[in-house]
Amino acid sequence: MKGFKALLLTVIPLLFACANNDEAMVANGDWNGIGYADAIKGKTQRSYSRLTELGAVNMADYELGYSKGLAEYCNPDFAYQIGLSGQYYEGVCSGTKEGQRFRMEWQRGWNEQN
Template sequence: MRVEKQTAFRFAWLVAVVSLAAGCSTMDADECRVANWSGLGYADASKGKDVSMAGDRAQACSEHGYRMDMAAYQRGWNEGLKEFCTFPGGQAFGDRGGNYKPGYCPPGAESQFLASYLPAYKRYQYQQRIDGLQRDINRKNSEIIRLQSRKDGSDEGKISRLKGEVSALNNQLQSERMRQFMDR
């Protein structure tokens, strides 16, 4: 019970500090008026949102003349963490490229979360690099086609340079795909 009170105090203190620093409005007056604070806490934690979200919500509602129900939000937050800090939660967060901050999940659940998050996040990063290289290749190929459609032939040097860049990008793409394959 004493640990729960310490955790609640730390949470409330952190939200208060963050709410003073929060500058953007995350909720309008109507949302604040009808807010289900427990549901919002649950939703924020189960999506892996930073605890600063509570401060943002408190600040926004304060600006509209409403007070956040901190106890309800924290109850919801704690339930949301139970869902988020699981093996499936880690995989889903990694798959969508979420940036996990160590210590977000409670110590007992963090290792289970990380066991699925780390490989999923690594796959996400590989895919982002591969997609970026493919976009660069496509952009340069489009430029080559555009330049080749000119009839005067004045862009042969630029076309040659672009073809060299495409070749280098294709090599990088193949290397990245090979690293991805080998890292499975």
């Protein structure tokens, strides 16, 4: 189990580092990717007006990507590692089936890293 945790602590930051920046995804019309990237980083969903600052937004694609990323991010089995890595939790999992468990596991990791 220690090896698994170490692997996750190595892989999670790499996932964030490898994410394309917004400008590149906008240039490719990848609103699904922008939504997914926001959610997998634990960011709150952007409003339509904020997204239009980037370009001609496809809100349906953004929301679809965000939903997919949120489902992956809100997995309570990884919440401890997210907290332990020092990533602040913005509450995006509240209201999900495992939201309370996610918060508790994240808090446990967060408390240990400080």
